[in-house]
Amino acid sequence: xxxxxxxxxxxxxxxxxRHRNHNGYLLRWDGEGILFDPGEGTQRQMLRAGVAAHDLxxxxxxxxHGDHSLGLAGVxxxxxxxxxxxxxxxxxxxxxxxxxxxxxxxxAYRETADLVEAPVDTxxxxxxTPSYTLQAHRLSHPVxxxxxxxxxxxxxxxxxxxxxxxxxxxxxxxxxxREGSLGGVALEEVSExxxxxxxxxxxxxxxxxxxxxxxxxxxxxxxxxxxLDEDVTLAEEHGHLTAGQxxxxxxxxxxxxxxxxxxxxxxSGPSSPAEFERQARAAGFEGELxxxxxxxxxxxxxxx
Numbered sequence: 001x002x003x004x005x006x007x008x009x010x011x012x013x014x015x016x017x018r019h020r021n022h023n024g025y026l027l028r029w030d031g032e033g034i035l036f037d038p039g040e041g042t043q044r045q046m047l048r049a050g051v052a053a054h055d056l057x058x059x060x061x062x063x064x065h066g067d068h069s070l071g072l073a074g075v076x077x078x079x080x081x082x083x084x085x086x087x088x089x090x091x092x093x094x095x096x097x098x099x100x101x102x103x104x105x106x107x108a109y110r111e112t113a114d115l116v117e118a119p120v121d122t123x124x125x126x127x128x129t130p131s132y133t134l135q136a137h138r139l140s141h142p143v144x145x146x147x148x149x150x151x152x153x154x155x156x157x158x159x160x161x162x163x164x165x166x167x168x169x170x171x172x173x174x175x176x177x178r179e180g181s182l183g184g185v186a187l188e189e190v191s192e193x194x195x196x197x198x199x200x201x202x203x204x205x206x207x208x209x210x211x212x213x214x215x216x217x218x219x220x221x222x223x224x225x226x227x228l229d230e231d232v233t234l235a236e237e238h239g240h241l242t243a244g245q246x247x248x249x250x251x252x253x254x255x256x257x258x259x260x261x262x263x264x265x266x267x268s269g270p271s272s273p274a275e276f277e278r279q280a281r282a283a284g285f286e287g288e289l290x291x292x293x294x295x296x297x298x299x300x301x302x303x304x
């Protein structure tokens with residue numbers, strides 16, 4: 001059975017807290033696993049969440065601040081220690097190549113796995129597979145940063161009632177799919193387009209065109225909300241978003257399920273998650289909403 005879900009490994013910004021690990025997010029997409037922004041402690045959080053090195057097919061790093069990348073050293077060494085048999089591709093800003101190199105070879109170990117480096121230096125597609133297209137868009141942060149977006153191809157859904165009305169059944173269903181028509185009946189008459197699912201991952205950034213491009217029409221949007229709205233000046237100065245800003249982006253983009261994460265340690269009280277939710281709702285977002293906690297599992301919404 002195919003699984004599409006987000007496994008939240010960590011939700012803190014800058015420093016971990018007693019209740020929040022550094023960043024880390026695994027997207028399970030059918031048979032693949034894409035690890036986003038492995039901060040310090042990601043390897044242990046993977047263990048707690050039941051995620052193995054063999055589950056990883058891609059690693060996507062938005063930028064090279066420590067809370068988004070210090071876990072790379074341990075994750076890469078674990079991929080090699082466990083002798084992951086398939087290729088693992090790493091995407092990260094090309095301008096941070098020296099940081100990636102240092103993390104990849106932070107200590108001595110035996111390389112046994114095939115880790116392919118695929119640095120990012122422009123907006124656009126990074127990979128095209130039968131299951132999805134992976135894209136990157138530049139964000140606005142003090143260091144170069146990119147967000148990532150997965151788009152499933154649109155596909156045709158056959159409509160049983162229309163097939164029956166035209167007397168099409170059995171092997172003829174496959175035939176009309178292959179040939180585009182059958183006995184004067186066009187494929188469009190007995191099918192409809194099933195829109196592919198869309199996922200986006202937006203970390204450290206101010207509001208910018210890339211944020212909106214990534215969020216557009218997403219079924220599941222994971223987005224930083226480092227600050228509450230009353231600290232919007234701090235957010236702008238440090239290249240971050242507030243809860244209200246993130247929710248407004250999701251509202252305008254038609255997002256179905258919004259996941260807020262990457263919370264400043266200044267909001268450590270027991271009521272802070274409720275305040276992030278309140279401000280997101282006050283911004284007018286009416287879809288599903290998750291204020292992320294470590295080890296949450298968030299499924300992609302069911303197809304429309």
